[in-house]
Amino acid sequence: MTTRIDRRMAKLKSEGRPALVTYVMGGDPDYDTSLSIMKALPVSGSDLIELGMPFSDPMADGPAIQAAGLRALKGGQTLARTLKLASEFRAGDDETPIVLMGYYNPIYIYGVDRFLADAKASGIDGLIVVDLPPEMDEELCIPALKAGVNFIRLATPTTDDKRLPKVLENTSGFVYYVSMTGITGSALADTAKVSAAVTRIKGHTALPVCVGFGVKTAEQARVIGASADGVVVGTAIVNAIANVLGPKGEKTADPAEAVATLVSGLAQGVRAARLAAAE
Amino acid sequence: MNKPAMPNSFRTGPDEQGMFGIFGGRFVAETLMPLILDLEEQWNHAKNDPEFKAELQNLSTHYAGRPSKLYFAEGLTKHLGGAKVYFKREDLNHTGSHKINNCLGQILLAKRMGKKRIIAETGAGQHGVASATVAARFGYPCVVYMGATDVARQSPNVFRMKLLGAEVRPVTAGHGTLKDAMNEALRDWVTNVEDTYYLIGTAAGPHPYPELVRDFQSVIGSEARAQMLEQEGRLPDVIIAAVGGGSNAIGLFHPFLDDKDVRIIGIEAGGRGLDGVEHCASMNAGKPGVLHGNRTYLLQNADGQILDGHSISAGLDYPGVGPEHSWLRDSGRVQYEPILDDEALEAFQLTTRVEGIIPALESAHAIAHAMKIVPKMDKDQLVIVNLSGRGDKDVHTVANMLGMEI
Numbered sequence: 001m002t003t004r005i006d007r008r009m010a011k012l013k014s015e016g017r018p019a020l021v022t023y024v025m026g027g028d029p030d031y032d033t034s035l036s037i038m039k040a041l042p043v044s045g046s047d048l049i050e051l052g053m054p055f056s057d058p059m060a061d062g063p064a065i066q067a068a069g070l071r072a073l074k075g076g077q078t079l080a081r082t083l084k085l086a087s088e089f090r091a092g093d094d095e096t097p098i099v100l101m102g103y104y105n106p107i108y109i110y111g112v113d114r115f116l117a118d119a120k121a122s123g124i125d126g127l128i129v130v131d132l133p134p135e136m137d138e139e140l141c142i143p144a145l146k147a148g149v150n151f152i153r154l155a156t157p158t159t160d161d162k163r164l165p166k167v168l169e170n171t172s173g174f175v176y177y178v179s180m181t182g183i184t185g186s187a188l189a190d191t192a193k194v195s196a197a198v199t200r201i202k203g204h205t206a207l208p209v210c211v212g213f214g215v216k217t218a219e220q221a222r223v224i225g226a227s228a229d230g231v232v233v234g235t236a237i238v239n240a241i242a243n244v245l246g247p248k249g250e251k252t253a254d255p256a257e258a259v260a261t262l263v264s265g266l267a268q269g270v271r272a273a274r275l276a277a278a279e
Numbered sequence: 280m281n282k283p284a285m286p287n288s289f290r291t292g293p294d295e296q297g298m299f300g301i302f303g304g305r306f307v308a309e310t311l312m313p314l315i316l317d318l319e320e321q322w323n324h325a326k327n328d329p330e331f332k333a334e335l336q337n338l339s340t341h342y343a344g345r346p347s348k349l350y351f352a353e354g355l356t357k358h359l360g361g362a363k364v365y366f367k368r369e370d371l372n373h374t375g376s377h378k379i380n381n382c383l384g385q386i387l388l389a390k391r392m393g394k395k396r397i398i399a400e401t402g403a404g405q406h407g408v409a410s411a412t413v414a415a416r417f418g419y420p421c422v423v424y425m426g427a428t429d430v431a432r433q434s435p436n437v438f439r440m441k442l443l444g445a446e447v448r449p450v451t452a453g454h455g456t457l458k459d460a461m462n463e464a465l466r467d468w469v470t471n472v473e474d475t476y477y478l479i480g481t482a483a484g485p486h487p488y489p490e491l492v493r494d495f496q497s498v499i500g501s502e503a504r505a506q507m508l509e510q511e512g513r514l515p516d517v518i519i520a521a522v523g524g525g526s527n528a529i530g531l532f533h534p535f536l537d538d539k540d541v542r543i544i545g546i547e548a549g550g551r552g553l554d555g556v557e558h559c560a561s562m563n564a565g566k567p568g569v570l571h572g573n574r575t576y577l578l579q580n581a582d583g584q585i586l587d588g589h590s591i592s593a594g595l596d597y598p599g600v601g602p603e604h605s606w607l608r609d610s611g612r613v614q615y616e617p618i619l620d621d622e623a624l625e626a627f628q629l630t631t632r633v634e635g636i637i638p639a640l641e642s643a644h645a646i647a648h649a650m651k652i653v654p655k656m657d658k659d660q661l662v663i664v665n666l667s668g669r670g671d672k673d674v675h676t677v678a679n680m681l682g683m684e685i
Contacts, residue, residue: 108574132306181473
């Protein structure tokens with residue numbers, strides 16, 4: 001069974017360029033604005049959307065995404081509303097893959113079976129759940145695969161060759177390589193090391209490998225995209241939203257436009273990646 | 280859900296996956312997974328290594344001052360007019376609480392693993408002080424994450440940590456309490472995974488922490504059991520301990536779990552009452568969820584967002600609890616009861632006056648429950664209360680509550 005992610009990745013491969021994967025927090029800064037931001041993403045050159053599910057205790061996230069989650073929760077965002085957001089987006093775009101990203105507890109409380117049914121009905125294509133390593137696959141990964149939803153695993157610099165097969169075993173859609181040991185939004189690691197890691201992972205799997213954590217600029221997207229099948233940008237986009245919010249959360253400019261400007265630049269970087277690599 | 284059948288022994292958990300029934304587990308980011316597996320392997324070697332055991336034993340005796348006394352609290356017993364009350368005097372340990380038991384064990388593990396840096400989270404500051412102490416003793420740099428609210432209400436402990444050479448990093452997220460400190464410690468760990476040992480202070484977090492912290496703290500119950508047999512010739516009728524994350528409680532309880540005639544009671548922070556959200560009684564008013572690496576009872580809303588909770592006692596101010604307690608609750612072996620802020624405060628004052636012992640506010644919760652049940656018990660019955668720490672650190676909080684100035 002192929003999913004939107006498989007189809008999109010195959011298409012980009014035939015075009016010979018990496019994917020631009022963009023992360024936004026669902027409901028940040030509020031539901032309606034978040035929907036308009038989402039809609040702006042594919043138009044500006046995003047190939048795949050990671051939609052954050054806000055959680056009160058995001059242990060793997062840096063200050064920017066922590067703050068985005070709190071803004072969303074304060075605006076009344078819940079897991080049910082994040083699914084609604086996805087389905088409203090899906091009504092106007094049946095091509096761009098959506099991957100939900102977050103932590104397990106809200107899903108566990110929602111109920112795994114109910115969640116998978118509702119996610120599927122909302123047009124969700126994949127899941128990234130930070131606190132579910134392969135050791136906990138029975139919780140959500142296996143049920144998701146049975147339901148036809150991709151389960152995208154994080155591989156990290158600490159995932160050595162001995163452990164990689166276990167991490168890759170039930171992974172589908174793509175592999176998300178975390179460029180450094182750290183939280184989201186930290187400084188980008190040595191790009192040569194990242195390329196070496198991507199090559200190492202590709203030796204173990206035919207799945208596309210996307211790289212995230214620390215990619216903030218078009219230039220970085222270009223460099224990472226030379227070896228990776230996709231480049232994930234999160235904190236920079238979340239910051240673009242925060243930058244047009246005043247101290248009381250009031251909008252000082254249009255967040256969707258701010259995101260569109262940033263993403264257009266990133267998209268150019270990604271599109272230049274293989275040209276540069278071929279030189 | 281069907282009630283699980285009574286196991287033959289309550290002391291065999293966790294299983295190989297780190298589960299106590301449905302509780303526990305390893306709900307952590309992939310970055311941490313290899314490290315946690317390595318810790319488990321090292322721990323399995325260490326616990327059967329005579330050299331490791333001997334070094335820990337030596338430090339326990341000569342550095343921490345173990346065994347701690349089992350003290351007949353005659354003043355409190357007379358005052359309450361029922362069963363005989365004994366205190367397990369963890370307050371007399373070096374650093375003033377039970378936390379040193381766990382820190383000595385884990386610092387030896389850190390040394391064994393070749394780590395270069397220690398991080399810890401702390402609520403009341405007792406674990407922070409114990410961590411800073413062992414880091415000083417073994418020559419490690421130490422960073423302690425502490426909620427900003429707790430930094431303010433536990434200032435004596437903050438100063439002690441600084442004197443011991445630790446860096447105290449206040450955490451302002453959330454309510455600035457233990458939960459937030461733990462998030463920040465986990466963020467540090469995931470960033471500095473290569474050289475850093477995370478010295479978790481309570482019997483919670485991803486496997487193997489709940490097991491290894493329990494094993495290091497079980498010295499409390501093993502001693503208390505032997506001491507009671509020695510002093511009274513029989514086992515106690517009731518044992519009581521306060522439960523935040525639950526390390527002092529599991530340490531006292533675990534050696535007694537298969538003594539079927541010993542009633543075991545864990546005390547949760549009832550705060551300002553269980554009707555609202557100002558309490559930390561996760562097992563009385565929460566439901567199972569996943570946080571900080573394990574599945575356990577948590578205070579949370581209908582969307583699975585974790586609530587902050589409240590307790591007068593910084594050490595109990597945590598919206599979750601160690602997974603083994605959740606399992607003991609569901610299996611029915613241990614009974615968990617809430618005690619309100621005011622009741623703990625009263626127990627704090629009474630113990631100070633009739634025993635000349637200033638208990639930690641955490642321990643005062645356990646004493647407050649004894650005050651409720653002891654008068655209704657027979658005079659020949661025996662109760663052990665775990666006096667998990669001394670209360671010097673709490674005098675500012677208590678003065679505040681009583682409207683007095685120091």
